[in-house]
Amino acid sequence: MIRYVALASTALASALLFAAPAAAQATPPALPALPLPPPGPPREGVISYPPEFFAASQPGNALEMLLRLPGFTLDTGDTIRGFEGGGGNALVDGQRPTSKTDPLDELLRRIPAAQxxxxxxxxxxAPGIDMQGKTVLANVVKKPGAGFRGLFAVANNRLYDGRMQHGVRLELSGGKDGRNWxxxxxxxxxxxDGGDYGPGVRVAPDGSVLVRSNIDSESDGLQKTLTGAYEQPLFGGKVRVNGRMFWEKWKEEEDRNVIFPTPLLVTVDDVYLSEDTELGARFNRAFGDKTTLELIGLRQTKERDIGSSFSSPPDTGRFHLxxxxxxxxxxxxxxYRFNDTLSLEAGGEGAFNKLDSQTELTENGTLVVLPAANVTVEETxxxxxxxxxxxxTPEWTVEAGLRYEASSISSDGDVSLEKTLNFAKPRLAVTWQARPTTQVRFRFERVVGQLNFDDFVADSSLNTGVVTAGNPDLNPEQAWVTEAAIEQRFWKDGVVSLTARHSALTDVIDRAPIFTPTDVFDAxxxxxxxxxxxxxxxLTLPLGRLGVKGGQLKGEVTWRRSEVEDPTTGETREISDLRPLDWEATFSQDLPRWKATWGVDFYGGWRETSYRFNEIEDLKLKTYVKPFAEFRLQPDLMLRIELPNVTERGIRRTRTIYAGPRNTSTISFVDDRDLQFGRGVYVRLRKTFGG
Structure with missing residues (x-):
């Protein structure tokens, strides 16, 4: 069987060049929101950082300010259906951005530090603030008024193999008298950067080599994005309309040169086309000093066209989705805000989702029948x-809430079904300011995941030979989450926090076999x-007391342990694709005398293991290290230089393949590939203009 590999590299592409040119653009003041309590000392739960706090690091925009914020790590939110519960941990003027497809970090890039x-x-x-289910939020408060401002940035990333990957960004904004654009x-x-070239080997259970090959692959693509927004007074309040269009073309080409036992060239070519649109609107109006009404409307569409071809003479395969x-x-x-210590809110949300999917897989010109290949799914x-x-009290804060969700899902086509789901989702969060520098937080909540429509339809990878069946008859994963955290502040700007979280899971979504009259598939x-x-x-550690003036070390590490019963073997194992360890760290040092900042970003290596009925796959990504330096050449001109992937991070994939179900079959072979990706040189020039 042959299966198409979903191009996860798309996210990596966004993280590299497309998002790299940081923007400095004035955005209009956010719509009216219930006011935050006045900034005060840590014991009041809100710590205020003026622009002077960040000045030495020369931030160009709000994102770069948040990256230096002590005790804060940006979470851009979850990609889920609906609006409630999917926001990140950053607000703008006390409100969550309306857009779902415009990444939160991109939106923050478009807020210049000067604003x-x-x-x-x-x-x-804090009373009047929707914490979005988070225990810590950053709120960017903008200055009132907005004149014409703009930014133009160009960047180029030269890869180790000579590829030049350039990017261009243009941003404009302006307005007056409450009308802003x-x-x-x-x-x-x-x-x-997850792998490009390296050896591949297939070995038998006794250790003998069955196949040896050299792999040469190349994955890259182009992204184009247009965004716009306009706001003005309306009906005693303000209305804001935003739109976004996004296009992407991604390709992956792999040549597998088999050198043993018989020379052979195996090729896999994938092309991924996507087009997204989004239109959103928000209306806010205050009724007196205590009451605020907020209305939101949002419409988004996504189109995907994925094609893959495979050649291993005399065998061929094609996949189209x-x-x-x-x-x-x-x-x-x-x-409604009763006073400075108590606020309440109530509301409702409705959403309609639709998916149309057509899938076709052929092997040697013969059509392969896939479960749930062509389906239409609708959800209300x-x-x-x-x-x-x-x-x-000044020391104790309590946040409580209750959400009730009901949905109806139907599927037509290869699989016909209808189902109704209902869930109550209570939440309780308590914060104790034990001392001005010590805070203890507790959270107990029922979390209900959102079903991924991609799981409803069939998929295939011509690279690994695995077919994944679709399964529209899924229930969302549920969890009772208990969390406790303690935060200690020291040395004025130093912070260390420890969080322990336990999730009791129900209806875990993982992989299990689906049997048909003629075959068995993973789903x-x-x-x-x-x-x-x-x-x-x-940890946020200021290094001035340790002899590194202007230095800061920020980092976060997460250990995970999970348990679930394997549906094939009945044995206890970890949940598929859940990393046992994640970590990242950044060292930076401000050099005001030289109008410069330099540092090193570290993104830790990780392991993911996935379990199928006849296969166990281990992915191991090595540590990524990126030194950087930024220079202010003129007040409105910034130069940034990076050395991406100085460790030449690669990815190792090991697949243990069984002759049949893992509980009754022996190992057929182990397939191992260790692909590397070389270093690069990234340069960005950013010019701002306007008032």
């Missing part, structure tokens, strides 16, 4: 909620109950 009045770190909750255009190339999806959301929230989903934040399935435990350490 930021202060950044507030909200720890444990903004627009941006980005164009750039990027590459997947066309997938169109859309989401329409309406949401209303009424907020509604949710009502109420939340409250109460600062009982996403609910495989029962499980557990997940996490321990997270976050």
């Amino acid at each position: 930021v009045e202060r950044v507030e770190l909200i720890r444990g909750g 903004e627009g941006s255009a980005r164009y750039g190339f990027g590459a997947d 066309i997938r169109e999806s859309s989401e329409t959301i309406g949401r209303g929230v009424l907020k 989903r509604g949710e009502v909620f109420t939340k409250g934040v109460w600062r009982a 996403p399935s609910n495989i029962g109950d499980g557990t997940k435990d996490e321990l997270i350490v976050n």
